[in-house]
Amino acid sequence: MIGADAIIKCLEAEGVTTVFGYPGVAICPFYNSILESDIRTVLVRTEQNAAHAASGVSRMTGRPGVCAVTSGPGATNVITGIATAFADSIPLICITGQVNSELLGSDVFQEADITGAVESFVKYSYLVRRAEDIPRIFKEAFHIANTGRKGPVLIDVPIDVQNAPLSRFKYPEEVNLRTYKPTVKGHAVQIKKVIKELEKAERPLICAGGGVLLSDAQDELRSFSEKHGIPVVSTMMGKGVMPTEHPLYYGMVGNNGMAYANRAMNECDLLIMVGARVADRAVNQPDLITRDKVLVHIDVDPAEIGKNAGPTIPLVGDAKHIFNDFDREEYTCNCAAWIEALNGYRAEMAKKREPDPAYVDPAEFISRLTDRMQENAVYVADVGQNQIWSCGYAKVRKGRFLTSGGMGTMGYSIPAAMGAKAAMPDRQVVAVCGDGSFQMSMMELATMCQHDIPVKIVVLKNNYLGMVRQYQHFTYRDNYSVVDLSGSPDLEKLSAAYGIPFLRLENMEKCDETIEAFLRDDASVLLECLIDPMDLV
Amino acid sequence: MQKKVYQLLVNNTSGVLSRITGLFSRRGYNIESITAGVTADPRFTRITIVTSGADEILEQIEKQLAKLVDVRDIKELKPDESVYRELIMVKVRAAAEQRQSVISVADIFRAKIIDVAPESLMVELTGNQQKIDAFISLLDGYEILELARTGIAGLGRGTENVTYIS
Numbered sequence: 001m002i003g004a005d006a007i008i009k010c011l012e013a014e015g016v017t018t019v020f021g022y023p024g025v026a027i028c029p030f031y032n033s034i035l036e037s038d039i040r041t042v043l044v045r046t047e048q049n050a051a052h053a054a055s056g057v058s059r060m061t062g063r064p065g066v067c068a069v070t071s072g073p074g075a076t077n078v079i080t081g082i083a084t085a086f087a088d089s090i091p092l093i094c095i096t097g098q099v100n101s102e103l104l105g106s107d108v109f110q111e112a113d114i115t116g117a118v119e120s121f122v123k124y125s126y127l128v129r130r131a132e133d134i135p136r137i138f139k140e141a142f143h144i145a146n147t148g149r150k151g152p153v154l155i156d157v158p159i160d161v162q163n164a165p166l167s168r169f170k171y172p173e174e175v176n177l178r179t180y181k182p183t184v185k186g187h188a189v190q191i192k193k194v195i196k197e198l199e200k201a202e203r204p205l206i207c208a209g210g211g212v213l214l215s216d217a218q219d220e221l222r223s224f225s226e227k228h229g230i231p232v233v234s235t236m237m238g239k240g241v242m243p244t245e246h247p248l249y250y251g252m253v254g255n256n257g258m259a260y261a262n263r264a265m266n267e268c269d270l271l272i273m274v275g276a277r278v279a280d281r282a283v284n285q286p287d288l289i290t291r292d293k294v295l296v297h298i299d300v301d302p303a304e305i306g307k308n309a310g311p312t313i314p315l316v317g318d319a320k321h322i323f324n325d326f327d328r329e330e331y332t333c334n335c336a337a338w339i340e341a342l343n344g345y346r347a348e349m350a351k352k353r354e355p356d357p358a359y360v361d362p363a364e365f366i367s368r369l370t371d372r373m374q375e376n377a378v379y380v381a382d383v384g385q386n387q388i389w390s391c392g393y394a395k396v397r398k399g400r401f402l403t404s405g406g407m408g409t410m411g412y413s414i415p416a417a418m419g420a421k422a423a424m425p426d427r428q429v430v431a432v433c434g435d436g437s438f439q440m441s442m443m444e445l446a447t448m449c450q451h452d453i454p455v456k457i458v459v460l461k462n463n464y465l466g467m468v469r470q471y472q473h474f475t476y477r478d479n480y481s482v483v484d485l486s487g488s489p490d491l492e493k494l495s496a497a498y499g500i501p502f503l504r505l506e507n508m509e510k511c512d513e514t515i516e517a518f519l520r521d522d523a524s525v526l527l528e529c530l531i532d533p534m535d536l537v
Numbered sequence: 538m539q540k541k542v543y544q545l546l547v548n549n550t551s552g553v554l555s556r557i558t559g560l561f562s563r564r565g566y567n568i569e570s571i572t573a574g575v576t577a578d579p580r581f582t583r584i585t586i587v588t589s590g591a592d593e594i595l596e597q598i599e600k601q602l603a604k605l606v607d608v609r610d611i612k613e614l615k616p617d618e619s620v621y622r623e624l625i626m627v628k629v630r631a632a633a634e635q636r637q638s639v640i641s642v643a644d645i646f647r648a649k650i651i652d653v654a655p656e657s658l659m660v661e662l663t664g665n666q667q668k669i670d671a672f673i674s675l676l677d678g679y680e681i682l683e684l685a686r687t688g689i690a691g692l693g694r695g696t697e698n699v700t701y702i703s
Contacts, residue, residue: 119556120563124606127552144606178580179548179609303600306593 003131004029004162006169007095008037010138013171016066018042018057018422020050024070026110027097029162031068042422042451045443047074049415051081051152052441055090056419059402060378060427062216064091064145064153065419071097072110075156076117080409083121085152087406088237089214091145092152093138094122101129101158115156123151131164135171143175148182149301150214182300186317186325193313194272195329197294201270203338204230207253209282210237210405211275211299212319220323221274222246228333231342233261235282236391238275240401244394250342254282256388256537260345265289267341274298275319278308279406298322351392360505360529362389362460365515366432369458370395372515374428378402378420382413382433385466388537390432399427411440417455418448428456428519435461435485445498445524454524459491462533470536495526503527540569541595542621542691545584545602546610546700549575553582553607560605566590566598570623570688581609585621585690610700614691621691624663626651627673630680631658639679646672657682665689 007030011019018040023031034041044050047069054065069078075096085092098104099111115125124144126137134157141153198204212221218241225232225248232242233250236257242249251258253265265271271289275298278286286309289295297304297311298319305314315322355361366389370379381390381403394401402420404412417431433441438459448455465483472480495502503525505514518527547553554573561568569587576583588598603611614621631639636658643650643660646668652659662672666689673684693699 115552116555119559149604177606180606301604303597303604307597307600310593 001166001169002029002033002162003128003134003157003164003166004033005036006131006134006166007138007157007162008033008039009169010135010171011039011066012037014138014142015063019066019068020044020053020419021068022047022050022070022074024072024074024097024110026071026099026159027068027074027095027162029159030095030097030157040422042418042447042453044415044447047077048081048411049441049444049447051078051085051092051094052409052412052415053419053422054092054094055081055085056380056402056416056421057423058085058090058092059213059416060400060420060423064093064142065423066093066095068095069097070110071099071114072112075112075114079118079121082118082152082154084404084407084409084412086121086123088210088404089150090152091150093141093145094152094154096154096156097162098127098156098158100160102160104158115154118154121152122154123149125154125156127156128158128161131161131166134166135169139172140175140177143177144180148180149304183302183316184300184318184321186298186315186322188325190313190315191322191325191329194296194315195326195331197270197296197313198228198333199331201294201333202335203268204270204272204333204335205264205268206230206232206272206274207234207265207276208232208238208241208274209235209276212238212241213275215275215300215319217275217318217320217323218242220320220327224323224326227327228331229335229339230333231264231339233264235276235405236403237405239391240396240399243398244396250346252391255284256281256391258349258351258392260342260349263345263349264342268293270294270296272296272298273311274322275300277304283308355535356532357507359507359532359535360460360511361508362386362529362531362535363393364508365505365511365529366390366393367395368511369430369515372519373399373430375399377428377430378417378424380413380417380420380429380431382431382437383408383410384434384437385470385535385537386432386434386437386460388467389460392537410437413437414441414444414455414457417457418444418453421453421455422451428522430456430458432458432460434466435459435463435488436465439485439488442494445494445500448524449498449500454522456518456524457526458518459526459528460531461491461528462531462535463488464533466533466535467537473536491526491528501525505529538589538591539595540587540589542614542616542619542689543586543588543599543602544612544614544691544693545586545608546576547582547584548607548609549580549582550607554584556605556607557584557586557602560601561588561598564597564601566594572688572690574690585614585688587689612693612698614693619691619693621665621689622663623666623669623687623689624661625669625673625684625686626659626661627676627681628652628657628659628683629676630656630682632656635679642672642675648672
């Protein structure tokens with residue numbers, strides 16, 4: 001057995017079923033050993049997308065997705081994917097090949113100091129020096145990635161370590177990390193304090209972030225909300241925590257959120273922020289959520305509590321544990337008047353759009369698309385105007401809504417959708433992107449075809465980098481600079497080149513039947529929707 | 538703006554110091570001084586960091602440091618509950634006629650003469666920062682050729698709040 005065989009054994013022991021990646025000489029021992037395994041390998045067309053695809057796997061399975069790339073440019077290309085996962089606390093295991101350990105630091109061909117380069121975007125990283133360390137390091141890496149505040153872990157393995165003989169292999173049953181012990185259980189005294197505040201509150205509100213999904217606490221949160229009739233709003237990363245049309249769900253907060261959700265945040269007298277960073281896009285003015293109200297901040301990462309807003313009650317721990325603890329406490333909520341007010345706001349303050357009938361209205365289209373998608377479908381939104389429309393109008397029932405929130409990485413949707421589909425082949429997976437973000441990842445159409453990963457793709461085409469154009473419209477009074485996407489390929493011909501069925505929707509007239517055709521069977525389809533180039537979110 | 542001294546117990550692994558200093562630089566925190574050295578248990582390194590900032594920044598520094606996977610323990614070394622020491626080495630220009638006066642300044646501070654050359658003296662002094670600053674200001678009248686200072690190392694007093702390594 002050599003080091004590379006040991007790595008594969010570690011992945012098998014962790015239940016990894018798919019590795020996304022791109023080989024090069026420095027990772028070839030790994031890709032040779034994996035041939036002996038049942039682990040599926042998927043060749044992406046650029047390394048960044050291997051990390052995004054692994055992110056899709058993680059988010060669907062709750063286990064770290066794995067990508068494996070070569071040294072030098074392979075490793076540096078994957079950094080954007082790692083940074084994207086880091087910003088959204090998505091667990092990843094990223095294996096990079098490295099040059100011979102004796103040559104480290106001498107600038108040989110395809111050498112890059114990748115552990116140094118990703119330092120600010122990983123939860124932890126390893127440079128493996130001895131093959132005997134592989135089982136321990138992989139055991140630790142999977143544990144670190146998927147516990148506490150989750151995140152990517154990079155393991156850099158020099159080629160000589162991959163080739164080094166290993167006398168025995170034993171995958172450790174437990175990790176022994178003296179310095180790493182995240183707090184999972186909430187403090188009992190703090191939990192009692194929260195319940196006491198809830199009893200006093202007239203206008204309680206829960207704001208759910210992506211951490212709720214990372215801790216798989218959606219059911220616990222929903223039953224707590226339903227049991228006591230407490231309304232819920234969410235951040236972008238928290239979309240899908242509650243079914244979109246749940247009577248107690250009042251939409252997404254923030255700059256790009258719903259006015260009534262923001263009003264609820266401002267008017268509540270008790271705000272429970274859970275698994276949310278209180279970041280700038282969700283909470284524009286952090287002082288507003290601390291003024292005249294009790295702020296309870298629940299997060300598994302103590303450093304997030306008090307970073308942007310000082311809470312009245314800090315509560316460190318895992319959301320699932322904490323909501324289970326809440327559930328054991330008895331209390332009655334009297335907030336019928338508050339719910340009535342919120343229902344009024346929702347009716348009055350819903351966004352009114354006046355779409356040009358010559359085009360597809362993205363809001364109405366997304367609403368109807370998600371009406372017809374399967375109940376547990378996965379909707380992957382890209383970044384740009386399309387993301388904001390998706391957040392505003394996509395209906396999530398028992399499925400998932402995935403997007404790149406913290407980093408806002410264009411091109412995320414197609415590779416992440418591929419990862420989601422590879423992990424859950426029975427679920428319907430739809431990626432919705434703009435014509436800018438599509439062109440950042442369109443090389444992955446080949447990956448989908450080669451590996452038979454049928455993702456459905458919607459391209460909202462306006463021939464602009466719409467979000468930047470909108471910004472230039474407001475900030476630079478229509479002085480458009482470098483936002484025109486002329487020169488983009490004919491998507492019908494492009495689809496034909498890949499052998500992917502193509503549909504085009506030019507206006508709302510044939511919207512329903514086109515959506516029916518788009519969703520009909522479990523095959524890849526590319527649907528181009530022509531939208532108003534001057535539309536604003 | 539407040540100054541605080543933190544003591545960290547961290548894994549003695551390669552790259553641990555760069556992870557800590559990297560955290561300071563990318564989040565824009567100040568490091569006034571940092572000293573590191575292996576402990577009695579070779580698996581661990583003890584680091585003393587002097588930093589400054591507003592209260593909420595100091596709170597973040599503490600939390601972000603505590604979050605690092607390699608950090609076993611972090612605590613503030615409060616001035617009245619701790620002992621700080623710093624070491625300096627200073628090379629002063631001193632020909633034969635000035636030698637005695639430099640030595641007498643050094644004697645007052647219980648500093649040691651550790652090298653004598655025809656044109657210079659090298660003095661070593663250990664103490665807290667005030668003592669060291671006072672010593673340096675007294676050397677103002679001489680020409681300081683070179684000066685090296687370690688930054689402070691510190692330990693809490695007594696047996697309370699000691700992190701035992703299991």
